Amino acid sequence: MQVRKKRAVENKQRHKLTYVSYPLCKPKKMWFFGGKGVSGFGASSTAEDVTQGIDGSGLTAIVTGASSGIGVETTRVLALHGVHVVMAVRNIETGRKVKETILTETPDAKVDVMELDLSSLASVRKFAAEYCSSGLPLNILINNAGVMAPPFMLSKDNIELQFATNHLGHFLLTNLLLETMKNTSRENKKEGRIVNVSSEAHRYTYKEGINFDKINDESSYSTMYAYGQSKLANILHANELTRRFKEENVELTANSLHPGAIATGLMRHHRILEGVVNWVGKYFLKNIPQGAATTCYVALHPQVKGVSGEYFADSNKGKPSPVSKDSELGKKLWDFSLGMLAP
Numbered sequence: 001m002q003v004r005k006k007r008a009v010e011n012k013q014r015h016k017l018t019y020v021s022y023p024l025c026k027p028k029k030m031w032f033f034g035g036k037g038v039s040g041f042g043a044s045s046t047a048e049d050v051t052q053g054i055d056g057s058g059l060t061a062i063v064t065g066a067s068s069g070i071g072v073e074t075t076r077v078l079a080l081h082g083v084h085v086v087m088a089v090r091n092i093e094t095g096r097k098v099k100e101t102i103l104t105e106t107p108d109a110k111v112d113v114m115e116l117d118l119s120s121l122a123s124v125r126k127f128a129a130e131y132c133s134s135g136l137p138l139n140i141l142i143n144n145a146g147v148m149a150p151p152f153m154l155s156k157d158n159i160e161l162q163f164a165t166n167h168l169g170h171f172l173l174t175n176l177l178l179e180t181m182k183n184t185s186r187e188n189k190k191e192g193r194i195v196n197v198s199s200e201a202h203r204y205t206y207k208e209g210i211n212f213d214k215i216n217d218e219s220s221y222s223t224m225y226a227y228g229q230s231k232l233a234n235i236l237h238a239n240e241l242t243r244r245f246k247e248e249n250v251e252l253t254a255n256s257l258h259p260g261a262i263a264t265g266l267m268r269h270h271r272i273l274e275g276v277v278n279w280v281g282k283y284f285l286k287n288i289p290q291g292a293a294t295t296c297y298v299a300l301h302p303q304v305k306g307v308s309g310e311y312f313a314d315s316n317k318g319k320p321s322p323v324s325k326d327s328e329l330g331k332k333l334w335d336f337s338l339g340m341l342a343p
């Protein structure tokens with residue numbers, strides 16, 4: 001019991017360091033310092049800026065976690081460009097309210113709301129089955145939903161909540177929608193895009209990168225390292241998808257990205273971080289339209305055609321951690337994830 005308490009205190013100390021140093025050690029990324037990159041866009045570009053003049057009509061997208069923060073703005077801007085957006089949300093009522101707000105601004109927007117709880121494999125399977133039987137095509141899958149730094153919790157399937165929600169739920173969702181995406185790209189002769197919303201926090205993970213042997217181990221759980229682990233998994237997932245798409249010669253791409261540091265509801269489990277972010281947020285961090293820019297750029301922009309297995313930040317190619325490019329680790333994570341899905 002005493003050892004447990006000691007570990008908990010050590011973990012608390014470690015989290016403090018991790019979260020405090022994370023947003024503050026990246027001053028160059030602050031919107032008012034950043035210039036424009038080779039894409040012509042930068043940290044201050046908004047989702048509307050990076051999609052100006054792009055016609056998305058005829059495309060269908062799923063956005064997970066479309067009920068708040070970056071997901072709402074992503075949905076709004078894609079719909080503004082004529083994309084039919086299916087908002088995959090766990091709270092249907094909130095989703096409907098977001099939809100109504102979008103329709104007030106853009107009355108001819110095509111937006112639907114469907115229920116998806118990524119922390120429940122049964123819910124992911126139900127969503128995918130309903131989507132596939134609806135006959136809708138699928139050009140763009142945006143794996144955006146996320147939970148950050150909750151106290152140790154298990155999902156409905158007894159898997160640590162951040163790994164379950166941020167990685168495993170999206171891993172299963174993507175696998176179940178792949179056939180629909182392949183068919184759509186073949187029939188429409190248009191590239192399909194998978195966009196994983198990761199984070200710079202992928203650099204701050206357990207020593208092993210992915211703690212395969214201790215995913216569900218409460219005693220070694222660190223709220224921030226577990227978040228970093230799940231965000232590293234998002235990048236490894238996109239990279240392994242890329243390897244498989246090349247092997248299969250299909251017209252699909254998979255990329256990952258860091259949206260920036262933005263004051264959203266994401267930090268709700270971390271009171272101090274939430275306080276700091278809300279306090280400095282309006283002066284030093286990106287706002288939500290800027291926070292959704294990289295997602296919309298990677299999802300829609302012609303500059304990203306044929307690009308796969310890249311990590312983007314500020315609507316430009318970025319440099320992820322070396323471990324996120326480890327293809328052996330990516331394959332191991334793939335097999336491990338499949339194993340977790342087995343009945």
Ligand SMILES: NC(=O)c1ccc[n+]([C@@H]2O[C@H](COP(=O)([O-])OP(=O)(O)OC[C@H]3O[C@@H](n4cnc5c(N)ncnc54)[C@H](OP(=O)(O)O)[C@@H]3O)[C@@H](O)[C@H]2O)c1
Nearest residue numbers: 065067068069070117118119145146199261262264265266
């Ligand atoms: N904000 C930042 O500074 C920042 C930085 C780097 C990366 N990111 C990433 O950006 C993405 C979006 O985050 P955000 O900042 O927009 O945060 P947010 O406002 O909290 O949005 C997160 C979304 O994920 C949904 N979600 C959480 N658990 C879910 C579950 N089990 N099933 C389905 N949906 C679930 C939430 O739904 P509810 O509304 O029902 O809770 C919400 O819609 C996340 O992947 C996050 O890791 C954010």
